[in-house]
Amino acid sequence: MAFTLVLLLQLLLVSLASASHHMGGTATYTYRGKTPDGKYIVDFHNRDTYDRCSYSHYWSCYQGQCGLKANTQRGIIDNSTNAPSNEKLWCETETVDTRYVPSDKPFQMRAASCCWITARNAFASNWRLLTSVDLGTRSDTQEPNRSPDIATLPVLRVPQNCPRTYKLTTFDPDGDKVRCHYGKIKNTDCGTCDQPSGFHLNPDSCTLQYYNASSDYRSYVFEMVVEDFPRGHITLQYSDGSQSSKSPALTTAAPTATAAPTATAAPTTPASLSKLPLHFSFLVDKPVPSCQPGHYLPKFVSPTPENGAHIHAKVDMEVEIRVRAQSSLSKIQDIIFSGPLNTTNHRTTHNDFVITWTPTSDHLGNHYVICFAVESVSGAYVYQSDMRCVVVDVGKKQVEANVICSQSTMRVEIEKSSFPRLSEDDLRLTDPSNIVCSLKTHSNSTHVIGIIPLNSCGTQIEEDEEFLKFKNEITTFDNNSNNNLITRTNLLEVQFYCQYPKRGNVTQSFTAHRNATTVWEKGFGKFTYQFEFFPNVQFQTMIDPHYYPLEYDLGSRIYMQIKATSSLNNTELFVESCSAAPYDNPNYMPAYPIIQNGCKVDSTVIIHSPDHQRQFKFSMEAFKFIGLHDQVYISCSVLMCQAGEPNTRCSQGCMAMNQGSNRRKRETVGQTSSHLVSQGPLRMRRSAERAESPVMNLNLNLVFIAGCLVAAVGMISGVAVYKAKISRVKYQPLATFED
Structure with missing residues (x-):
């Protein structure tokens, strides 16, 4: 008996502690259908905010037949230490309760306790959250009513001297009219039922306007009720044969503009389809300059x-x-x-x-x-x-596809049955100019297949503290269009990416030496760009690809050559720009500029005399990126022109930014589009390292690659079925938009 008494006291103390730190909460519900024995399945999404993450609301049946709880999920949504100064933390959690309800007649669920946090308008006050549900079949949709989707941030704050308007999001999936008002029935749908001064609530638009209030370390607390009303007169039919009528809401007259309006309660309205609580805290900070x-x-x-x-x-x-x-x-x-x-x-x-x-x-x-x-x-x-x-x-989901991530490529496979009206001829990657980026190369009768290099085809790189993400997308384009830049028939858009952990400098596992880039363009046919490094200024023999990654001492000179091979003799090569990045992707930002608009930017760059007009030789002093990046990749934007043509980009040479370069315009057929070529990596030797032979460096790099490959993580968007094709590959989707 004594043990039981002690346990009850402990539970009571926990309950009181939990209730005394309340900062807000919301609730919505979702009708999920019926069980085999005819019960109504309803999910209740209850969010609560306290000054710690271990507390949550306890909901009980307040009126009607609320059914039994069948399943519960709970988790933390967000938390922050930027709480009001008398609180250490705010934490919002959500509990999803699935209930089996025996009847479609109206019922109410309520959470209630004491107390709000120390507040300006609710000192040691109780709080009350009430949810009203009506599962009767609507005469307009032939389905039970769906509650509005309501949300706000649990803790809002604004400087004292900065008026601000908050549109409380209240989307209704049935298209009903949603209205918001302050709680009016004390100890039922509100605890304090206070309407803070300095604010105005427009019930019809659910807009809260802050005008002015003194700053205070204590928050205002808002206890609101959200209701939905049909746009026209409807009836709700119940399984017992009864019915009820619902009418549109009354409209509140707009306030006059003579002065900042004070908060007013909404006028009496017809009975709503549902009622939902919307409680939150609002802090007015000191003025800002x-x-x-x-x-x-x-x-x-x-x-x-x-x-x-x-x-x-x-x-x-x-x-x-x-x-x-x-x-x-x-x-x-x-x-x-x-x-x-x-x-x-x-x-x-x-x-x-x-x-x-x-x-x-x-x-x-x-x-x-x-x-x-x-x-x-x-x-x-x-x-x-x-x-x-x-x-x-x-x-x-509508697209059947999967992605496979390797050390240097992304392989995307999409079932053609997912889009019967389209073929690989209608689809393209972000940048299809390189032949390797064509979706026709690897596709077959059942699948569209793309094998995308991590540093080509318009692949974008993104990083956070833990991962590198290489992103691209497959989209439709108009075959009848004069270019491949626009489309007016966006029938498919699949975004995907591969994700690699950064731990252990895993980027060195990407392909060390880049092969020649082959391009086809109308008027120029097929031609190849080759970007290579040379050991000295003689440019006689390129460095063997097996020696990559190449090692340099800081400040030593790097010799590079870009060469174009074409069946047309009267062509010339032009290098628009070159930049360096710590990762093997030309789209990485920020990148270090070496050449821009045909002009030298890095002060150590020397342009050497070429052997012919389809060759570009240059050198610069070796450097490293500040931080943990030991490797450098060089990427250049190049194009081909008809030799001797006066209006091509090649003939214009170095152009300052304010000269209005027309390199993006294709008004003449005398030049190709710009193409990206890259090479690397170059590894900057640390001062404490000895210069080892290239063969030894290669062997060590291969050992490192083997250890890193097991960590690759893949991700694809627009995927209906994900099938892991390599060990430890994890798929996660991105947003996909389809018409």
């Missing part, structure tokens, strides 16, 4: 999606939302977000934030809101950008 976005407050820039944008996703394919922000007078520190369970984020070395989520078959046909904001710091002050929310629409 400038409210201009991009100064102290982070400003979103491209490719950040617009607020309210819809992102199409497929089952088992990773959704990727890229977020970029700038602030000139503060330092970008972090991103905070709210989204469905298993949403994650990471920061790239280019300081982009990438939010990712992979929907499962349970999410098919539904819609999910992901909200985010970027935070910056200046000293002890934290500044938050405006809030943006996007809606992820989960549809069916």
Whole structure:
């Protein structure tokens, strides 16, 4: 008995501790169909925010027949140490409860306890979250009502002197009218039922406007209710033969513009289809010297999606939302977000934030809101950008494909039965100019197959702290178009990438020596570019490819030659630009410029006299990239011209940036497109190393390659069936968009 009493007291203390740190919460539900014995399957998505990650709401049946819980999933969505100054942390978690409900009649679930965090308008106050569900069959859709998808960030903050407008995302999958208002029934759908001054809530647009309030270390707490109403008069039919009527919502009159309006409750409205709680905390910080976005407050820039944008996703394919922000007078520190369970984020070395989520078959046909904001710091002050929310629409997967990642290529295989109206003749990679990038080369009667080098075909490189990602895509193009730059029939777009861990400098395992590049162009036929290194200024014998990676001492001279071979005698070679990068990809940014617009940029570059006009010889002093990168790859943009033509890029030579180079224009047939050639790696010998023979260096490199290859990780988007073809290859999808 004594043990039982002690246990009950401990449980009570845990409950009180949990309840006394509440910072907000939301709830939505999804109807999932019926069980074999006729019960209604409903998923409840309950998010809660506390000052630690171990707490969560406890929901119970408040009214009606709520059924029994069949399954529960719980996980952390996001957390941050930039909480109000009297709190150490905020943490948002989501619990997904699957319930089997015996009836389609209305019922209510509620979570209730004490207390809110120390707040300006809810000191030691209770909190109440109420969810009202009605599973009656709608006369307009012939399905039970689907709740709005609501979301906001759990903790919002703004400087005292910076008015700001927040559009609370309330997307309704049935197309219903969604309205928001403050909780009105004390101890039922709200605890304090307070309407903070200095704010205005527009119920019809669910827009919250902050005008002015004094700064305080304590937050305001908002207890709102979200309801959906049909656009016209409908009935709900129940399995017992009864029915109910639902009418459109009344519209609230707009406030006058004579002064900043105060918050007002919504007028009496007809009965809604559902009611959902939307609770969050709002902190007013000290004034900031400038409210201009991009100064102290982070400003979103491209490719950040617009607020309210819809992102199409497929089952088992990773959704990727890229977020970029700038602030000139503060330092970008972090991103905070709210989204469905298993949403994650990471920061790239280019300081982009990438939010990712992979929907499962349970999410098919539904819609999910992901909200985010970027935070910056200046000293002890934290500044938050405006809030943006996007809606992820989960549809069916349509493309059967897989990807295989090797040390130097990505092999993509797509079943032709996935797109019966298209063939490899209608598809292309990002840059198909190189013959090796043609999808016709390896395709067969059943599959479109592409074998894509990591440093060609328009492959883009991206990195974060742990991985290198090589990305490309397959798209449709118009055969009847005059060029391959545009399409007006976007029937297919498959994005994919291979991902490699950076640990152990795995990039040295990529192909050491690049073979000659063969190109075909109208008017010039087939021609080949060969990029090689030479041991000295005589340029007599190129360095044997077996000796790669080549080793140089810092400051020693590197001799390079690019040579074009063509069946046409009256042609000449022109090198537009050359740059160096620490990875074997010409698209890596930032790259170190060597030659730009035909002009020498690096001060150590010497251009040597060629033997003929289809040859380019140059040299420069060896260098290394600052940091952990010991290797250097050289990439050049080259083209061919008809010799002696006055208006070609070759005849123009070195052109400064302000001279208006026309190298991108193809107004004359006297020149080809630009092509990329690359070579490497060059390894910079450390001062403590002895100069070993090239053969010994090669052998050591091969041993290193063998040890690194087992770590490759592959990823593809637009994939319906993933089949691992090599050991330890892991597939994850990117967003795919199809018409």
